[in-house]
Amino acid sequence: xxxxxxxxxxxxxxxxxxxxxxxxxxxxxxxxxxxxxxxxxxxxxxxxxxxxxxxxxxxxxxxxxxxxxxxxxxxxxxxxxxxxxxxxxxxxxxxxxxxxxxxxxxxxxxxxxxxx
Amino acid sequence: xxxxxxxxxxxxxxxxxxxxxxxxxxxxxxxxxxxxxxxxxxxxxxxxxxxxxxxxxxxxxxxxxxxxxxxxxxxxxxxxxxxxxxxxxxxxxxxxxxxxxxxxxxxxxxxxxxxxxxxxxxxxxxxxxxxxxxxxxxxxxxxxxxxxxxxxxxxxxxxxxxxxxxxxxxxxxxxxxxxxxxxxxxxxxxxxxxxxxxxxxxxxxxxxxxxxxxxxxxxxxxxxxxxxxxxxxxxxxxxxxxxxxxxxxxxxxxxxxxxxxxxxx
Numbered sequence: 312x313x314x315x316x317x318x319x320x321x322x323x324x325x326x327x328x329x330x331x332x333x334x335x336x337x338x339x340x341x342x343x344x345x346x347x348x349x350x351x352x353x354x355x356x357x358x359x360x361x362x363x364x365x366x367x368x369x370x371x372x373x374x375x376x377x378x379x380x381x382x383x384x385x386x387x388x389x390x391x392x393x394x395x396x397x398x399x400x401x402x403x404x405x406x407x408x409x410x411x412x413x414x415x416x417x418x419x420x421x422x423x424x425x426x427x
Numbered sequence: 428x429x430x431x432x433x434x435x436x437x438x439x440x441x442x443x444x445x446x447x448x449x450x451x452x453x454x455x456x457x458x459x460x461x462x463x464x465x466x467x468x469x470x471x472x473x474x475x476x477x478x479x480x481x482x483x484x485x486x487x488x489x490x491x492x493x494x495x496x497x498x499x500x501x502x503x504x505x506x507x508x509x510x511x512x513x514x515x516x517x518x519x520x521x522x523x524x525x526x527x528x529x530x531x532x533x534x535x536x537x538x539x540x541x542x543x544x545x546x547x548x549x550x551x552x553x554x555x556x557x558x559x560x561x562x563x564x565x566x567x568x569x570x571x572x573x574x575x576x577x578x579x580x581x582x583x584x585x586x587x588x589x590x591x592x593x594x595x596x597x598x599x600x601x602x603x604x605x606x607x608x609x610x611x612x613x614x615x616x617x618x619x620x621x622x623x624x625x626x627x628x629x630x631x632x633x634x635x636x637x638x639x640x641x642x643x644x645x646x647x648x649x650x651x652x653x654x655x656x657x658x659x660x661x662x663x664x665x666x667x668x669x670x671x672x673x674x675x676x677x678x679x680x681x682x683x684x685x686x687x688x689x690x691x692x
Contacts, residue, residue, distance in 0.1 A: 334462070350462045374452075378475060382454045383468035401466075406453030411514055413446055426465070 312379060312386050315372040317365070323391045328359045356390070357403060357424040362417075370409065370417040377407045377421055388423050401426045433501055433508035435663070435686070436493045438486070441572045441615060443643050444513035449480040455689070476689040477512065478666055484681045491672055491680040498670045498684075507662040510686055515658015517565050517573075517641040518624070524549045524561060524636065533559030535628060544607040545578050548637035553628040558588075562625035565641060566659060575624040576611035577639040579604050587634055588627035591616075599627075604634060660688030 316322055334350040362373065380386060380402055388400040403422025410418040437443050456473035460466050483494070501508055511517065520528035525537050534555045542548040553559040575591050581604045589612040590599040598614040616622055624641055628634060642658075666685040673681045 336462070377452060381468075381470040382456065382458060382473055383466060383470060402454075404453075406451055409450045409452070409514070411446065411448045411450075 312376065314386060314388050315376045317369050322389065323360055324362050326361045326363065329392055330357050330359070331355050332357060354425045354427055356397070357422060359422050360420065362419045365417040365419060366415055370419055373419050374407065374409060377402065385426055397425045397427065399427045400424065432661070433497070433506055435508055435510045436497045437571055438490050443511055443571060444481050445483050447482060448513055450514060451478045452476070474689045474691055476687065479512070479686045481684045481686065486680040486682065488678050491682065494682055494684065495670065498665065501665055507664055510660045510663035510688055511571065511643055512658030512660065512688070513643055515642065517658050518563055518639060519565060519657055520563070521639050528563055530562045532562065533557055535559040542635060542637065544580055545635065545637040548635050550633060550635055551628055552633045553630060556630045558630060559628045560625050562623055564621050564623045566621050571616055571643050572613060573616050573622065573641060573643065574611050574613045575641045576609050577626060578607070578609045578637040580607035580635050581605065585632050585634060586629055590625040590627065592623045592625070593621065663688040
């Protein structure tokens, strides 16, 4: 499924955020020796996408994308910070937040993570 | 169990919600996340859960009493109720006009294509000498204002008739199409369980149609783009244990309600 674009042909707006989550495990031995182990082998990138002042069509497009993309189903997402295409992304666990605050005005927020 | 399902109440004007409407959606289901970050999921077992936060301001006494009575009725019985997503599309099928959910009456050809103005759209050709009709019956009633609309365009003006009909009343509107736009017909749904929506194509006519939708008319003249998923929740529940109202002035009340509805993804 193709990641939706806004009417301006961009995929994100300002106020979005990019994070990197690296998981590690630490073993502490007798004698205070410590051994660290990085668990996640992939990039660990996640993007918190926040959209403001969306119109009805744009909101519908984002909502439809969220509702048609099942958990675990992957899609391609272009990192707006670097332009790198991440071919194996999925929706984050946070779900989708939608606010309809005035006629024709919406805010949407959801999370994308790199599953690579 | 009650013989009739509980139905979420509306304001005196027939509106289900007021601005702002907040909706949170999430997938709920079994998933295993491994230490390296990979996940194992079974999409067939997932439910898409929506939670709506509905804020009502300037309610009159009888409206407040209606919501309060509903809250205690549902709390006491523990029964689910019928809820209409105020941001949703009530059509059973809106992405594909060739789907069996759309009843065909008359001879017509329906072909899918991608239109530069409308996106995913359908060319409907009625070569016969009679009107042809596409219709769908949905469980939409209980005195809300409904708005059935479809996006369309054509180079030369042609007429398309949109209709909303229930067993009590029929409302049809003939519309001229000459530029890309959304056409609509509105009607207050009667106190009956189902409404038939229809698109009628004149004889010897070809039209382009896209994204039909049926929604609650939040604003008298505005329609949203509602997306494709059906927005009728038969088994909705209240996602709050307490109910309270605030009255800033006599006969003016404010309440917040949290409703949850889900279906298999």
